[in-house]
Amino acid sequence: MSARPYHHGNLRSALIEQAERTVRERGAHALSLRELARDAGVSHGAPRRHFPDRQALLDALAEAGFARLGAELRSAVEGAGEAFEPRLQATAAAYVRFATRDAALLELMFAGKHREEAGTLHESAERAFAVLLELIEQGQAEGALERGEPERVGMVLFATIQGIAALVTGGMVQAEQVDGLVADAIAHFLRGSRAAA
Amino acid sequence: MSARPYHHGNLRSALIEQAERTVRERGAHALSLRELARDAGVSHGAPRRHFPDRQALLDALAEAGFARLGAELRSAVEGAGEAFEPRLQATAAAYVRFATRDAALLELMFAGKHREEAGTLHESAERAFAVLLELIEQGQAEGALERGEPERVGMVLFATIQGIAALVTGGMVQAEQVDGLVADAIAHFLRGSRAAA
């Protein structure tokens, strides 16, 4: 009759999982270590074994977020054939989808990134964004984008996509308009790029 | 010897002023009503007369933020001559300047905007953004931008500017690169627009 074993077994995962849900549904400010502990059926001190303080949990969430973002972007690229433009469309749409579905999480990810202590976070972020850089390189190879460092060439495009996501989460754009707006932005960007080449 | 008069005199303003500083320097999450009260030399219950709860203070900050943003944008437009392109450059730069200097505040402003209760916030936001819409209309009149609703035509541009600000506050772009990036983005956008016309 071991109603609840003394050891949870995978408390860390359970905490992160529940925390992701809370952040998505009620924002990061609503995240309470004690509430997480209660939901996991564990004492209020237990989470401390896995996360020394609240910020450590947020960092872990950010890290997991980058991993998932990278996976979703990669999946979008790979599911969109070989040509540059459809790949770009699919990837941008995937990014906006992530950014709007997990707006608060993305905020965490960005906020954690420029904190000094955030050790492995930078690497996780770079791994996620590597997908985008590869895509830019393909665009350059196909002559759709100007030459130069991919990071610089893609910056304006990335800013635009990120900005669209911000407008959606800020309520300045309806959800139904998103796809059209993304398509618009990409078409606009590519026109501007070709004119420069 | 009125060391401290019973009535502060303008507690509301003092609280908002100090709160703006705190938000700018340490973020909105670090804002404590009790700390504000202490700094103002007033009891912990006093702020309640002016802000029923913490959110009310945040809303007031957002409102003041929109007023200031609108003023800075207008000032940028008016200080940049009559022609569309320099006006656009100046306005975009002013927006990014605001967004990076008061990143946490801008976040508050966006977050508050799509909350139902936020009564007058929407109006404040619209007043601030009216400057941008007028500018878009001028660009259309001069043939630099495609025709159609200014709100739609300007959306991609606004997203890009907002996105650049996000990249800066996210640490993905150095402060020195900002001006160049903004100029790049605008040039890119205008090329794309002319090609469409």
Add this chain to the structure above:
DNA sequence: ACTACAATGATGTCAATGACAACTTCGATC
């Protein structure tokens, strides 16, 4: 099997905080 030991959780405590209620002081108005 037995014993350390390290990992994981439980319990208790503290200071800070937001929210609320009840009381007090001040100043404007009649």
Add this chain to the structure above:
DNA sequence: GATCGAAGTTGTCATTGACATCATTGTAGT
């Protein structure tokens, strides 16, 4: 000058994050 509402004070409560100390359990080494 009495009244009354606005502004401030004091006291309290539940919640929270952080921390210290203790309890339990699985596991490695013998």
